[in-house]
Amino acid sequence: MNYFTIDGGSPLTGDVYISGMKNSALPIIFATVLVRGRSVLENIPKITDITGALEILRRMGAEVEWLSPSSLSISTDHLKPGTSDPELVRTMRGSLYLLGAELGRAQETKIGAPGGCGFDSRPIDRHIRCFEALGAVVDAGSSGVHATVPAGKLKGTDIFFSESTVGGTVNCILAAATAEGVTTIRRAAKEPHIVDLQNYLNLCGADIRGAGTDVITVHGVRELHGCTYRILPDMIEAGTFIVAAAATGGRVTVRDMVSSHLECIFPQLREMGVGLDVYPDRVTVSSNGKLNPTSFVSEPYPGFPTDMQPQLAMLCCLSSGGISTVTEKIFKARFQYTEELKKMGANIVLNQNEARIFGTGVLYGATVKSHDLRAGAAMIIAGLAAHGRTIVLDEKECVARGYLNFAGKLRSLGARIQEEKRK
Numbered sequence: 283m284n285y286f287t288i289d290g291g292s293p294l295t296g297d298v299y300i301s302g303m304k305n306s307a308l309p310i311i312f313a314t315v316l317v318r319g320r321s322v323l324e325n326i327p328k329i330t331d332i333t334g335a336l337e338i339l340r341r342m343g344a345e346v347e348w349l350s351p352s353s354l355s356i357s358t359d360h361l362k363p364g365t366s367d368p369e370l371v372r373t374m375r376g377s378l379y380l381l382g383a384e385l386g387r388a389q390e391t392k393i394g395a396p397g398g399c400g401f402d403s404r405p406i407d408r409h410i411r412c413f414e415a416l417g418a419v420v421d422a423g424s425s426g427v428h429a430t431v432p433a434g435k436l437k438g439t440d441i442f443f444s445e446s447t448v449g450g451t452v453n454c455i456l457a458a459a460t461a462e463g464v465t466t467i468r469r470a471a472k473e474p475h476i477v478d479l480q481n482y483l484n485l486c487g488a489d490i491r492g493a494g495t496d497v498i499t500v501h502g503v504r505e506l507h508g509c510t511y512r513i514l515p516d517m518i519e520a521g522t523f524i525v526a527a528a529a530t531g532g533r534v535t536v537r538d539m540v541s542s543h544l545e546c547i548f549p550q551l552r553e554m555g556v557g558l559d560v561y562p563d564r565v566t567v568s569s570n571g572k573l574n575p576t577s578f579v580s581e582p583y584p585g586f587p588t589d590m591q592p593q594l595a596m597l598c599c600l601s602s603g604g605i606s607t608v609t610e611k612i613f614k615a616r617f618q619y620t621e622e623l624k625k626m627g628a629n630i631v632l633n634q635n636e637a638r639i640f641g642t643g644v645l646y647g648a649t650v651k652s653h654d655l656r657a658g659a660a661m662i663i664a665g666l667a668a669h670g671r672t673i674v675l676d677e678k679e680c681v682a683r684g685y686l687n688f689a690g691k692l693r694s695l696g697a698r699i700q701e702e703k704r705k
């Protein structure tokens with residue numbers, strides 16, 4: 283397992299550069315299954331979820347070559363649909379995107395049960411209903427999913443998601459891109475990753491409109507061809523570094539980001555007293571370490587992102603006096619990490635999907651666990667802000683799934699953090 287040793291108390295200072303967005307790169311990598319010929323993908327973060335996704339496709343027959351540390355070439359011309367390794371599929375949630383991509387390409391899909399961060403039960407009923415609406419017959423169980431298309435070709439239709447789903451919207455776009463006719467997706471997820479997927483597929487010859495709004499229209503095309511595409515910067519990595527600067531009372535410029543993607547967290551940070559100089563592609567964060575309480579509710583984009591909830595809740599623990607209220611509406615059980623923060627002196631009372639945080643203004647070093655990717659990042663930042671030494675045990679190596687060289691980037695800002703492996 284990985285563990286991080288952190289000596290707190292050094293304000294972060296300097297510039298940090300944001301990598302490509304994990305949650306865009308995953309759907310786009312799986313979307314290459316629909317494409318004939320070679321795609322060159324730029325700004326790909328070499329994190330373990332991405333190398334895992336590439337390994338799944340490579341073992342199925344895809345040709346994958348890294349052209350630089352952040353760009354790769356991928357061709358799936360010789361890939362055999364239905365042959366993914368269930369062990370690898372189980373390592374990540376993003377492998378679900380094989381369903382839509384294989385159905386679109388071969389009118390049949392078969393994958394093992396997908397995994398991912400286990401902070402909540404993660405049903406796939408909305409994905410299945412969407413495939414069924416397009417004409418698939420789906421058999422889903424604990425060992426995986428198998429779907430066929432009795433009519434021989436998926437057919438465009440109207441799809442209405444009763445509640446927003448990022449993964450469901452991605453899978454629907456993937457399945458519909460080469461289906462017959464027009465698919466209209468209502469109450470579609472509006473996250474920037476969906477826009478990124480639309481833009482990649484359209485460069486490959488697809489006809490998809492409306493991503494970023496509630497209604498997406500997909501005009502099915504006969505086939506897709508390769509292209510060169512640059513992935514958007516990772517909004518959650520950017521937000522995590524902004525919180526890290528604020529937590530340590532530092533001054534950091536977060537570069538190579540799209541600031542408008544994070545408008546959803548700026549009001550809370552400003553309310554807490556964090557200084558933010560916002561430019562289109564960078565944000566300078568400054569804080570004197572004195573923080574006010576705030577309250578927020580996680581919601582689908584453009585609401586407050588659930589993937590920033592643990593980091594900002596941790597920041598609320600550092601506020602001096604007052605009560606912050608955090609309501610989690612996407613993954614209602616995403617609060618396991620609060621037990622770890624309590625070991626560092628935080629005062630948090632949980633009531634179902636709501637956490638009331640009584641700001642103590644200070645945290646103390648302790649040995650704590652990283653329960654999942656974003657919670658792990660939050661615990662590391664807590665360690666940077668705490669008095670004394672913190673050890674974050676990252677048993678499942680969650681942090682490396684979503685942050686490229688997290689400890690190294692923090693060290694470049696003056697953090698005293700070491701990452702080591704323990705047997």
Ligand code: EPU
Binds near residue numbers: 447449612655
């Ligand atoms: N849901 C269902 N049925 C479904 C699908 C979703 O009930 O068929 C529920 C979920 O349980 C959840 C809500 O709907 O309560 C929203 O889930 P969504 O489908 O939007 O999430 P996801 O696609 O599984 C992606 C990201 C997550 C991120 C969420 C929300 C990937 C690979 N994962 O998950 O990212 O938290 O959207 O924005 O893109 C992370 O990066 O740390 C991470 C967990």
